[in-house]
Amino acid sequence: MHTVMTAAPVASPAPAAPRGLNPGPVPRRLLVALLWLYSTAGPIAEALTTNRAFYTEGEAVVAAPPVALTYSLVGIGVPLLALAIAGVALLFTRVSLLAVTVVTLPSAVLLVSQFLFERGLVVSILVPAVVGLLVVATGIRLSDLVVLGYLGGLVAVVSLVGTVVAPQNVFMSAGLAQVEKSITGAPLLAGIFSHSNILGMFLAMSLPFAFLVKRWVIQFAIVSAIGAALVLTSSRTALSGAVVVLAVVVVGWLLPRAPWRVLCTAGFAVAVVALFRIPFGETDPSAYTYRGGIWMFNIERWHENELFGLGATWYTDHYAELRRYLSSAASHAHNEALTLLVQGGVVLVAAVAVVVTLAFVGAARQTRRSRGIAAMSFVLGFLVISFTETTFPILKYGPTSAVSLVPLLVLAVDACRRAASPSPLAPPALDGDPAAPRWRPWAR
16 A cells, blocks of 8 residues: 655744834834935025025135024934934844944044044034944835935925026025036036035935836936936036946846846946045146145145044144135045045044945845845945045035935945845845845846
């Protein structure tokens, strides 16, 4: 008698629920919006109350009472609120020690540098670390950064509408010889910010997250508005970054995942080399719209203390000297790597390099096609913009930090989460997606 015995399949144990707080997408996206507001509340108030028709770069002006009040309330209130939320979340949530170390390391290095120079505590140094702890503790994810795409589109639309209804509030029409710099012949569009380059960087680094929007009609509208506003800024740095973003997006949709990742890895390596090679290889003071002279001056100063730099507040402490010998635009090195070298030396650059490298890894390991493309286009666009501008101030949380520092931290933390995955073939399920093995096709 032949008997076929069949064993019932053994059910796999259900994955354990995450310990502690697990906020849904709505609370997480509200936090992203809060961090965005922290960057923009002051500039928005300034734009609404300031006639920019006679703006001159570097000229000290007395802020209007509503602007001063906004800066004070937001500058104090948002960090305290973020610290409180992060503190409560950390009490009840198991977090990665690696992620906590990564997001707090740059601020810690800069703080140590301050004490080495006996300049005392500057509280704003800690703000990026607080933002990083908030990202880690509340689990803000790449998909939540779609908020930055929507808000970037909103800023672009408001700026474009302002050119018709309130040009005196959104254009810079004096002090910068705009006709010579403008690529359209029109005054430079600054929008809600004090300078057209800031608006340009803000829009260019918001652009990648427009591609997280699911409805293609809305996505197309946002990208079109950002593109139009970018052209009116005449910011060549921002336009270069936007071109790289669009190129990565197009190539990402045309190529299979494997060759696309190889190409992006090569692009990342080239961009990192260029980030250092461009300022250190320049000998013409008038190159890159007189950035050459700023780079040469900053490199000379950095050589005074290559390991630990000159301190976080060196630029603000010496601004009068910098403006007298260089220009009013010399309040930073106009290159992210060189600014970091002057402020915190090789040690600070190494700390930030860890964050940027992990952000690249986090972008490369996305399992969804649209998210991977958006993340990678941001990382490469960010690096290209960093060639000739300081994309975020590590000393504080500035007007572009929401679209530069926050995405870097989110992607770096995501890489740390995936590194802690129990199986290399099954990355942890994030953003509500089922865990996908590495051989799975480049899924949409």
